[in-house]
Amino acid sequence: FDEMTERNIVTWTTMVSGYTSDGKPNKGISLYRSMLDSKEEAPNEFMYSAVLKACGLAGDLRLGRLIHERIGEENLKGDVVLMNAVLDMYVKNGRVSEANKAFSEMSQPNSTSWNTLISGYCKAGLIDEAVGLFHRIPQPNGVSWNCLLSGFVDKGSPRALEFLVKMHREGLVLDGFALP
Numbered sequence: 001f002d003e004m005t006e007r008n009i010v011t012w013t014t015m016v017s018g019y020t021s022d023g024k025p026n027k028g029i030s031l032y033r034s035m036l037d038s039k040e041e042a043p044n045e046f047m048y049s050a051v052l053k054a055c056g057l058a059g060d061l062r063l064g065r066l067i068h069e070r071i072g073e074e075n076l077k078g079d080v081v082l083m084n085a086v087l088d089m090y091v092k093n094g095r096v097s098e099a100n101k102a103f104s105e106m107s108q109p110n111s112t113s114w115n116t117l118i119s120g121y122c123k124a125g126l127i128d129e130a131v132g133l134f135h136r137i138p139q140p141n142g143v144s145w146n147c148l149l150s151g152f153v154d155k156g157s158p159r160a161l162e163f164l165v166k167m168h169r170e171g172l173v174l175d176g177f178a179l180p
Contacts, residue, residue: 007041008041009041009042009044009046009047012031012032012035012040012041012047013044013047015028015031016029016032016047016050016054017050017053019031019054020050020053020057025053025054025055025056025057025058025060026058028050028051028054029051029054029055029058029060029063032051032054035047043070045076045081048067048070048071048076048082049081049085051063052067052068052082052085052086052088052089053085053088053089055067055089055093056088056089056090056091056093057092059092059093061089061093061095064086064089064090064093065098067086068086068089068102071083071086077105077107078107078108080108080109080110080112080113083102083105083106083109083113084113084116086099087099087102087113087116087117090120091116091117091119091120094123094124096117096120096121096123096124096126099116099117099120100117103117111139111141111143111144114133114137114140114144115141115143115144115147118130118133118134118147118148118151119150119151121133121151122148122151122154123151125155127151127152127159130147130148130151131148131159134148142172145163145170145172148163149163149164149167
């Protein structure tokens with residue numbers, strides 16, 4: 001990468017994603033900052049998504065918030081994949097209230113949006129909020145059920161059995177992700 005004569009947003013984004021996927025999110029963030037400093041390319045929604053993933057894994061809430069702000073300034077909040085990256089970044093940083101606020105900014109949340117927020121509530125121990133959100137999903141899927149069931153199990157809640165029975169009645173199968 002350093003020896004490339006011509007870099008573009010695709011190569012920069014690929015490198016940031018590569019570092020993050022390789023367990024080196026801080027290197028990805030550093031490379032993003034280098035791109036901004038170089039003024040070679042302006043970030044796009046794909047770069048923002050890659051950096052948000054790095055921010056979630058590295059715990060860089062400050063940069064994640066700045067990118068979320070830029071997404072709003074650039075009128076990109078209609079991009080559901082990008083906004084899901086925002087949700088995931090907040091959830092990974094334990095900021096479920098900020099994730100909820102970002103969720104409320106979405107015009108058309110998809111199943112990933114709903115499931116990310118349910119998972120965030122469960123991880124924060126806010127099971128009642130997770131259940132409330134679950135009941136608002138237009139069409140809960142197996143992941144939705146498994147997220148909620150996993151939250152009940154993690155908290156040792158007797159409601160796990162209740163939801164397991166409901167899940168079975170819906171014809172859904174428990175998977176290995178629901179139980180620790």
